[in-house]
Amino acid sequence: xxxxxxxxYICPFCYIGLETLxxxxxxxxxxxxxxxxxxxxxxxxxTGVPMEQRMAQYGKERYEALWSKxxxxxxxxxxxxxxxxxxxxxxxxxxATEYAKEHGKDSEFWRAVYxxxxxxxxxxxxxxxxxxxxxxxxxxxxxxxxxxxxxTYLPRMRSFQQEAQTLGVSGVPTFIVGPAQIVxxxxxxxxxSVLRRVAERGLA
Numbered sequence: 001x002x003x004x005x006x007x008x009y010i011c012p013f014c015y016i017g018l019e020t021l022x023x024x025x026x027x028x029x030x031x032x033x034x035x036x037x038x039x040x041x042x043x044x045x046x047t048g049v050p051m052e053q054r055m056a057q058y059g060k061e062r063y064e065a066l067w068s069k070x071x072x073x074x075x076x077x078x079x080x081x082x083x084x085x086x087x088x089x090x091x092x093x094x095x096a097t098e099y100a101k102e103h104g105k106d107s108e109f110w111r112a113v114y115x116x117x118x119x120x121x122x123x124x125x126x127x128x129x130x131x132x133x134x135x136x137x138x139x140x141x142x143x144x145x146x147x148x149x150x151x152t153y154l155p156r157m158r159s160f161q162q163e164a165q166t167l168g169v170s171g172v173p174t175f176i177v178g179p180a181q182i183v184x185x186x187x188x189x190x191x192x193s194v195l196r197r198v199a200e201r202g203l204a
Contacts, residue, residue: 001031001199004176006038006160006169007110009090009124012070012081015114016185017173019079024188029199031177035106036160037094038172041087046125048086073185081118088117088125095153096130099144100137108137178203 003021007014021033055063067083074081093113100109112133116122122129127148135141147153167176175182175191178198182191 001029001177001195002034003031003195004034004036006036006164006172006174006176008038008040008172009093009110009113009117010044010084010087011040011172012118013073013185014173015081015118016070016073016077016079017175017182018110018114020077020185020188021175021191023077024191024195027188027192028195031195033107035097035101035110036163037090037097037157038160038164038169038174039089039091039094039157040172042089042091044087044089044125046089046092046123046127048088048123048125051083051085051087054087077188082121084117085121086123086125088123090124091157092127092130092148093124093133094157095148096134096144098153098156099147100134100139103139105137105139109134109139112137 005018005021007018025031058066071081097106097110097113100106113124113130116129116133117124124130124133127145130148131141131145134144164174169176169181171183173184177195180194180198180203182194
C-alpha cells in the first residue's frame with residue numbers, strides 16, 4: 001500500500017499527522033510513504049516573521065487558543081511540541097528533502113527538521129541550519145549546498161504544487177491512499193480505520 005502525503009515543515013498539523021501515522025504503523029497493513037512538499041506560505045522571508053508579529057495580526061487570544069489545541073493534539077500522541085519563535089520560509093528545507101530522498105534518508109531528515117523547528121525553535125529557513133540538520137542524519141552538506149544554490153529541486157517543487165491542484169489538495173497535511181484522502185491531523189483511530197478499509201477493498 002502506498003501513501004502520498006503533501007506536507008509543509010511550518011505546519012504543526014503536518015508534524016502531528018505524520019507522527020500519528022508513524023505510531024499506528026504496526027496496526028495497519030504495510031505501506032510506503034511518499035513525501036511531497038507543499039509550501040503554504042511562500043511569502044514568508046527566510047529570516048522569519050516573529051511569532052509576536054503574527055500573533056498581533058491574528059489576534060492574541062485567537063492564536064493562543066489555536067496553539068492550545070495544537071499542543072493538546074500533540075499530547076494525545078505523546079509528542080513534545082512547542083510554539084516556534086519564528087514563522088519562516090520552508091522552501092530550502094523542502095528542497096533538501098528531495099536530496100535526502102535520493103540518498104535514502106528522507107524519513108530521518110523530515111523528522112529531524114520538524115524537531116528542529118517545533119522542539120528546538122530553530123529557523124529552518126536558514127541554509128546553514130538546513131545543512132547542519134542534513135549533515136546530522138548522514139547527508140553530504142557541501143553537495144546539498146551546491147544543489148540548493150543551483151535550484152536543482154525547484155522544478156520538482158513546482159510539479160508537486162501542480163499535482164496537488166490536480167488532485168484537489170488545498171491544504172496540508174493531505175494523505176492520499178488509493179481513492180481516499182485523510183486531511184489534517186486526525187486521530188489514530190481515523191488513520192487505522194481508513195487505511196484498513198482501503199487495504200481490505202484492494203484499492204491501494
